[in-house]
Amino acid sequence: MNNVTITVNAQTLSAPEGSILLQVLLDNGVSVPHFCYHEALGVDGNCRMCMVEIEGQKRPQIACNTRVKEGMSIRTLSDSIMAVKRSILELELINHPVDCPICDQAGECSLQNYYMEVGLYESRIDRADKVRKAKKVDLGSHVILDQERCVLCARCTRFTENIIGTGDLVIANRGNHACVTTFEPQGLKADGYAMNVVDLCPVGALTSGDFRFHQRVWFLKSDPSLCHGCARGCSIFIDHYPQKYGDDLIYRYRPRVEREVNGFFICDEGRLSYKNHTGDATLTTPRYSGTAITLSEALELYHQKLAASGSGVVALASPSLSCENLTALRDYCLQYAIPLFGVERGSFDETFGDDFLRLNDRAANRSALPLLGISEDESEMNAALCAASLVLNFDNQTPVSVDQIHFCVHPIDTRELQIPIAPYTEQSGSIINAFGKVQKFASTIRRRHPVPPLHELLSTIKGLA
Ligand code: SF4
Ligand code: SF4
Numbered sequence: 001m002n003n004v005t006i007t008v009n010a011q012t013l014s015a016p017e018g019s020i021l022l023q024v025l026l027d028n029g030v031s032v033p034h035f036c037y038h039e040a041l042g043v044d045g046n047c048r049m050c051m052v053e054i055e056g057q058k059r060p061q062i063a064c065n066t067r068v069k070e071g072m073s074i075r076t077l078s079d080s081i082m083a084v085k086r087s088i089l090e091l092e093l094i095n096h097p098v099d100c101p102i103c104d105q106a107g108e109c110s111l112q113n114y115y116m117e118v119g120l121y122e123s124r125i126d127r128a129d130k131v132r133k134a135k136k137v138d139l140g141s142h143v144i145l146d147q148e149r150c151v152l153c154a155r156c157t158r159f160t161e162n163i164i165g166t167g168d169l170v171i172a173n174r175g176n177h178a179c180v181t182t183f184e185p186q187g188l189k190a191d192g193y194a195m196n197v198v199d200l201c202p203v204g205a206l207t208s209g210d211f212r213f214h215q216r217v218w219f220l221k222s223d224p225s226l227c228h229g230c231a232r233g234c235s236i237f238i239d240h241y242p243q244k245y246g247d248d249l250i251y252r253y254r255p256r257v258e259r260e261v262n263g264f265f266i267c268d269e270g271r272l273s274y275k276n277h278t279g280d281a282t283l284t285t286p287r288y289s290g291t292a293i294t295l296s297e298a299l300e301l302y303h304q305k306l307a308a309s310g311s312g313v314v315a316l317a318s319p320s321l322s323c324e325n326l327t328a329l330r331d332y333c334l335q336y337a338i339p340l341f342g343v344e345r346g347s348f349d350e351t352f353g354d355d356f357l358r359l360n361d362r363a364a365n366r367s368a369l370p371l372l373g374i375s376e377d378e379s380e381m382n383a384a385l386c387a388a389s390l391v392l393n394f395d396n397q398t399p400v401s402v403d404q405i406h407f408c409v410h411p412i413d414t415r416e417l418q419i420p421i422a423p424y425t426e427q428s429g430s431i432i433n434a435f436g437k438v439q440k441f442a443s444t445i446r447r448r449h450p451v452p453p454l455h456e457l458l459s460t461i462k463g464l465a
């Protein structure tokens with residue numbers, strides 16, 4: 001597309017000819033209230049909130065259904081267009097329960113923001129005259145619907161219809177009684193992607209049953225990261241709460257836009273996997289014979305066991321460890337002539353993948369193994385394990401019958417030596433997804449007593465060797 005020049009509120013912009021005017025305005029930081037348009041869902045034109053004035057046009061136009069042309073002159077802030085937006089918002093809010101103080105969307109609600117930006121009118125509707133609807137409908141898949149707060153933008157229904165193709169959600173009834181609902185008795189499933197409707201809903205009508213009322217969003221900090229739930233490596237935000245006197249707690253994962261990998265969405269299983277990395281879910285203290293020990297005691301035991309095993313030591317690496325951790329591990333094993341394998345039995349799940357985002361390969365960084373020269377030869381690994389007297393297991397889930405030392409993220413039900421390593425949520429690094437894309441992640445999540453990432457721990461162990 002050729003670029004053309006347009007004027008917005010007397011400022012000159014360059015934009016591709018024929019592109020969606022609303023998207024151009026948003027991309028250039030021009031605030032235009034809108035409910036139904038979403039880049040991932042396209043134009044629907046039902047909410048009428050995105051009105052702008054276009055020179056030469058008699059009436060205001062919706063920016064989402066207007067294509068950019070050379071020489072267009074647009075106004076978004078004149079008194080007359082502000083009055084139009086105010087009256088449309090008033091119509092949207094005609095039956096709204098105005099229960100914002102107890103709404104979990106507060107702080108990230110477009111309706112609240114637009115009221116402050118273009119509304120600020122006194123309500124002319126008596127609360128007793130408003131149409132009442134269901135306040136807490138469990139749609140299934142951790143999604144809760146408040147029908148009274150819905151602005152009928154149809155983002156959620158278009159997601160299940162056009163993106164997932166299940167059509168689980170519909171708008172039923174007409175006029176004041178129109179409401180979002182599901183076909184009974186299936187409820188909302190959306191093939192494992194249902195919780196994306198919570199992100200898409202611009203108001204407090206769809207909230208997450210997992211997150212709602214657990215933390216106010218303005219207390220949360222967001223870090224860019226990558227889901228490690230499968231080999232796609234979807235981009236996410238980790239929303240966490242830095243406690244004053246305790247460990248940071250993770251409250252939710254949200255999708256982060258990465259067009260080449262996951263677009264605007266993530267799967268529900270990946271979204272809920274934050275629970276594996278927060279609070280008591282991870283191992284924070286070394287353990288031996290079922291008892292907590294100090295790190296220096298654990299490292300002493302480690303060296304004793306290593307010395308007693310002579311040349312019968314084999315190392316197994318999780319194919320989900322970051323490139324930085326795998327590199328440090330490969331170098332450590334090379335230095336001490338320990339055979340290292342990146343095979344993990346059970347890390348392919350034939351029931352998990354689909355034709356949207358999820359992949360059967362549940363390892364986040366398998367693509368890095370050949371690049372780092374780490375063996376993926378399962379028969380060689382089996383032969384080495386048969387001859388081994390000690391296995392150094394770096395978070396690999398392969399069942400092993402030989403005595404092991406576990407460097408692990410999660411506690412294991414064993415009396416063997418377990419030494420904690422930091423989960424990916426508590427370190428920075430990079431992984432390479434199934435399509436060869438190198439992606440970086442970073443985190444500022446902190447524990448009062450931090451657990452070191454594997455590469456840091458290995459440099460400590462090297463020093464002691
Ligand atoms: S529930 Fe939310 S996303 Fe769905 S139509 Fe209502 S406001 Fe829009
Ligand atoms: S598709 Fe894979 S990487 Fe993406 S959110 Fe789901 S489990 Fe995580």
Ligand code: FES
Nearest residue numbers: 034037047048064
């Ligand atoms: S965003 Fe344009 S009509 Fe809804």
